[in-house]
Amino acid sequence: MEEIHETAKAYYNNLTEEQKSKAKEMFHSMDLNGDGKVSVSEYVKAMEAKGFKSCSNETFFVGLDKDGDGMLDFEEFMSLYYLYKSNRLVFCDGHGCRAFLKGVYFTCVDCFKNASNSFDLCSSCFSNKNYTHKHSIILDNYMLLRSMEGPNKEVLIKGFREEEEVLEGFKRWWLFVRKD
Ligand SMILES: [Zn+2]
Numbered sequence: 001m002e003e004i005h006e007t008a009k010a011y012y013n014n015l016t017e018e019q020k021s022k023a024k025e026m027f028h029s030m031d032l033n034g035d036g037k038v039s040v041s042e043y044v045k046a047m048e049a050k051g052f053k054s055c056s057n058e059t060f061f062v063g064l065d066k067d068g069d070g071m072l073d074f075e076e077f078m079s080l081y082y083l084y085k086s087n088r089l090v091f092c093d094g095h096g097c098r099a100f101l102k103g104v105y106f107t108c109v110d111c112f113k114n115a116s117n118s119f120d121l122c123s124s125c126f127s128n129k130n131y132t133h134k135h136s137i138i139l140d141n142y143m144l145l146r147s148m149e150g151p152n153k154e155v156l157i158k159g160f161r162e163e164e165e166v167l168e169g170f171k172r173w174w175l176f177v178r179k180d
């Protein structure tokens with residue numbers, strides 16, 4: 001989370017005054033009792049209201065709460081705001097997992113086009129097949145990004161669709177790589 005805190009701070013420092021006041025507005029709207037901090041229950045309520053039903057994940061809150069006082073002050077809230085604004089509030093859809101996904105994770109190519117309803121997996125749920133999903137093409141986020149850039153994107157995705165064995169090979173490679 002340290003990297004996320006740092007990134008969020010840098011991001012905040014580069015916001016315009018208007019954007020900064022929007023961030024403060026969101027903070028105050030989450031701080032229901034107005035004590036200047038966001039508690040776990042205020043956080044859960046706000047996230048549920050925004051449609052993040054299952055990111056009331058304790059581990060995630062603890063990660064945001066840098067000084068460990070059980071509350072988010074404005075600076076700690078900035079990390080949440082940054083993740084929210086940059087669409088990086090992603091949680092594992094594996095059975096019973098809900099881990100916050102930072103770094104490498106896996107996402108369904110078909111569902112990715114529908115940002116509000118993406119299907120995402122942590123590497124552990126993906127490799128252990130701890131999921132049920134209607135689509136079959138699941139790529140890691142870096143690979144997905146590569147397949148999205150440039151004029152080749154449809155060709156690449158189509159390629160993956162047609163060459164299931166490539167994907168199987170990739171899965172084997174991933175299982176091998178993560179053995180360290
Ligand atoms: Zn899907």
Ligand SMILES: [Zn+2]
Nearest residue numbers: 092097122125
């Ligand atoms: Zn998972």
